Amino acid sequence: SSELTQDPAVSVALGQTVRITCQGDSLRSHYANWYQQKPGQAPVLVIYGQKNRPSGIPDRFSGSSSGNTASLTITGAQAEDEADYYCDSRDSSAKERVFGGGTKLTVL
Amino acid sequence: EVQLVESGGGLVQPGGSLRLSCAASGFTFSSYWMSWVRQAPGKGLEWVATIKQDGNEKYYVDSVKGRFTISRDNAKNSLYLQMNSLRAEDTAVFYCATLGDYYDRSGYYYDAFDIWGQGTMVIVSS
Secondary structure (H helix, E strand, O other): OOOEEEOOEEEEOOOOOEEEEEEOHHHHOOOOEEEEEOOOOOOEEEEEOOOEOOOOOOOOEEEEEEOOEEEEEEOOOOHHHOEEEEEEEEOOOOOOEEEEOOEEEEEO | OOEEEEEOOEEEOOOOOEEEEEEEEOOOHHHOEEEEEEEOOOOOEEEEEEEOOOOOOEEEOHHHOOOEEEEEEHHHOEEEEEEOOOOHHHOEEEEEEEEEEEEOOOOOEEEEEEEEOOOEEEEEOO
């Protein structure tokens, strides 16, 4: 099965820009989605199909992809953006799914 | 209100069985692929299983193949996960989630886990 690798932790100063990455061979063929999870809550979809925002997600969240790496960028991070972020994609079989290990974002 | 509500979690001994349920409301359940995703305490998300709208296609993570069975009853707007031969490493919060369909401006299709329940805790311990 495929694997998606994320940095375990990232920090950003309030109002600054931060990029969270997700690496894996399956990303060369399949798109990534991104989820935000706050403590004690269910995940929330923030980016689908590499770069698209669901309705209700602030436009400071954006996504991109290059080669085997997908990225989630938060431009002007807010205190409420402090959370765990997970990428997800299809695995190499295109039938199963795989999540990255998650990145804990701290807003300083 | 669009909602998924899981139930059926609890404490079970290693080797035991448990059946999780997920009740859907506020949307056309039968139109969606559905999935179970779990999260061990203090750990990340792990996809467990996915089932097609009509129940005729099912996919599982390797670690649960042969032990877990995903099923659905569209007449009852319900998703299930039958878990047998449970192990300590199955201890987790189990979420049900829809695999929603999205199209971008170019008409490209994507799917993503977009509606999540609040989760139900499964503890496997003697």
